[in-house]
Amino acid sequence: MTRVLITGADGEIGRAASADLLRHGYEVTALSLSYGSHHPADRVLVGDTTSVDDVAAALDGADAVAHFAAIPHPSLGTPYEVFRINTDSTFNVLEQAGARGIRRAVIASSINALGYPNNPHGPMPPSFPLDERSTPDVGDAYSLSKGVDEQTARYAHRRYGIDVVALRFPLVKWPEVLHATAKEIAADPGLMSREGWAYLTMADAARAVRAALEAPVTGVVVAGLSAEDTLIDLPTSVLLADYAPSVPVAREIVGTRTLIDTTVAATVLGFRPAESIHDGTATHPPIPVRTP
Structure with a gap:
């Protein structure tokens, strides 16, 4: 594929993934509703992923697709808008x-496909670590849309044979934002207890996208992602004891180890995170800007 x-x-992940792919020799077609600055892709289109015509035009010449267009939080639209736009976009693409x-x-x-972080009733997960088989408890339209998107992937593979990798991103930001968020959450760690204090740096998210494009997989793969440690720089056992004491832990968690099981990402996609915000490895690679 080229x-x-x-x-x-x-979007942030869209730009980071674009830059990473360009650095590794790919050609990129960019599609977005609008652009805040010039995009580095060699083919840049303005369009709506709910539009059949816009998506058709964008797919011309494409060998693969990385689909990030969505309303990214349940607070950014009505439940109907969030669900309709997200699921319509994924189905159309x-x-x-x-x-x-x-x-x-x-x-x-x-x-959020598991439903716990944004569920208005505040349920805790049935157990940690969270993985692709964890039982969902969905109470918001955004989480519902992500679960449906994964089902749409299964439909598309069954109907057309297209292989689809669904990456379950946790909190993904550039290191400086993650550091600021960590300081805020440290004042009340319970705010992130339902998602296991999981995070991923933006550079690692871009690497995960490239791994998902290149991995020799067939069918539909759903892969949970996380840095190897938690956002809060405390022993994970302490966080669990203080803020999730009722949640069973299926295996021993050593040190600040993540509460997301990333086995599928590692063994099926060959992806392991390279960065942590706690040890100086987190980077902010420059995002190239293509001049008009």
């Missing part, structure tokens, strides 16, 4: 990509 269509290309014979797609799922 050309990848990236939807939601003006995968339906057209599959019908064209494109063989690989990566979609942005979320830790």
Whole structure:
């Protein structure tokens, strides 16, 4: 594959993934509703992923798709808007990509597909670590949309044979934002207890996208992602004892180890995070800007 269509290309992950792919020799078609600055892709389109015509135009010449276009939080629209736009976009992109014979797609799922972080009733997970088999408890439209997106991936594979990797991203930000967020959450760690204090640096998220495009997988793969440690620099056992004492822990968690089981990402996709915000390894690679 040489050309990848990236939807939601003006978003943070979209731009980071675009830059990473360009650095590794790919050609990138960017599709976004608008752009805050010039995008580095060699083919830049303005369009809506709920539009059949816009997606069709964007898919011309594409060998693979990385789909990030979505309303990224339940507070950013009405429940109907969030669910409709997110699921409509994913169906439209995968339906057209599959019908064209494109063989690989990566979609942005979320830790929220399990429903716990944004559930208004505040349930705790049934156990830690969280993995792809954890039982969902969904009470918001955004989380519901992510679960449906994963089902749409299964439909597209069954109908057209397109292989789809759904990456369940946790909190993903650049290191400086993660450091600031960690300080805020440290004042009340219970705020992130339902998602296990999971995070991933933006550079690692971009690497995960490339791994998902390149991995020799077939079918639909759902992969949970996380840095190897927690956002709060305290022993994970202390966080669990203080803020999730009722949640069973299926295996011993040593040190500040993450509460997300990333086995699928490691063994199926060959992806392991390279960065932590606590040991100086987190980076902020420059995002190239293509001049008009």
